[in-house]
């Protein structure tokens with residue numbers, strides 16, 4: 559028996575005698591090996607991470623992959639406190655309420671829409687990059703306003719896939735109100751890539767995340783009247799051609815409408831595009847004419863008033879913010895559910911486009927006359943030829959489709975709306991002593 563025990567258990571292998579000294583030796587050598595291979599493994603991870611973060615070609619979308627890494631490193635998006643704020647803000651407080659992710663919530667329209675949704679008991683979470691296209695302190699002031707009514711705005715970019723996924727993991731949003739965009743027509747000649755970044759890449763990123771979310775949300779998003787471009791048939795109807803954009807901004811909004819069609823067709827996302835017509839009102843955008851005319855009239859500076867060829871009038875279908883908000887809420891309330899799940903379409907889904915305008919274009923010179931009366935200051939008018947940098951001669955909305963299907967009915971004329979804007983402007987900039995730059 560002893561002979562059998564001492565024989566190698568496997569032919570060719572020698573069975574060691576068991577002693578405490580040998581066991582210790584074996585343990586020490588195992589630890590040394592483990593340590594060595596751990597270092598090798600860690601080294602490989604380090605080299606891989608370093609190479610991938612320094613090589614933009616390692617990703618199909620350098621912007622979004624960079625943003626994903628940045629957001630994952632940003633600890634403020636982690637932890638129970640962040641999740642608690644996101645959940646509290648998105649909590650539905652009314653029967654039949656909806657939970658809405660509002661992108662561009664610190665923007666002009668986004669602030670008003672978020673506040674209106676919150677007022678009626680919907681859950682609202684904001685997302686905004688607070689970029690410096692115009693004075694970010696105005697965006698921060700709007701954020702403070704929303705914070706007071708219980709709306710939390712997460713600071714982040716719609717290109718940040720990791721952040722968007724995280725938000726959808728925390729809250730199963732029923733709707734997305736997508737307003738984040740690079741707005742403005744003329745700035746496209748200065749910074750064209752910002753339009754591609756926010757209005758095209760950002761939109762695609764958002765739709766990618768929405769398509770994979772369970773449940774898929776219904777999406778209402780801001781297109782623009784600018785898609786009518788060089789169209790001369792008035793009033794502009796949703797059936798009119800939109801293939802002659804006069805600016806890169808318009809082209810990116812038109813591209814957005816086509817991208818929306820694709821995601822609706824392939825993934826069953828419910829998508830509604832709203833073509834806003836020159837929105838104005840309190841907490842407005844400083845790059846828009848009614849806003850900087852007010853500033854310059856008060857400062858005694860001359861203001862450019864454009865004229866088309868042969869002394870043609872330049873006119874806009876100015877639409878008051880409260881009317882636009884009602885249109886947005888009408889679109890959210892009539893949006894049907896998306897039909898996909900698990901990233902796959904399960905049936906046909908709703909795809910809509912509506913004009914949201916005022917149906918009464920006003921010449922820009924009349925806008926200035928109203929401002930003069932309200933401000934009690936005479937404007938220094940400088941008549942100039944309309945430059946070919948993206949602006950069109952006039953806009954005029956046919957709103958019968960929105961009227962019929964969304965119950966949209968604008969009620970504020972330009973005189974009444976500008977009165978409210980001027981009151982806000984004076985209290986914010988003059989009484990509030992904020993710098994209008």
Ligand SMILES: NC(=O)c1ccc[n+]([C@@H]2O[C@H](COP(=O)([O-])OP(=O)(O)OC[C@H]3O[C@@H](n4cnc5c(N)ncnc54)[C@H](O)[C@@H]3O)[C@@H](O)[C@H]2O)c1
Nearest residue numbers: 662665666667687688689715716738739756780834836837
């Ligand atoms: N105001 C109008 O007259 C008008 C007319 C037609 C269409 N629109 C569209 O309506 C929407 C809202 O316009 P607004 O007037 O409130 O503009 P806004 O510039 O005040 O609001 C847009 C907000 O989006 C944010 N944003 C931009 N890029 C972002 C990104 N990549 N990620 C996250 N946030 C980002 C900005 O910081 C800003 O706060 C936009 O889509 C705009 O194109 C507006």
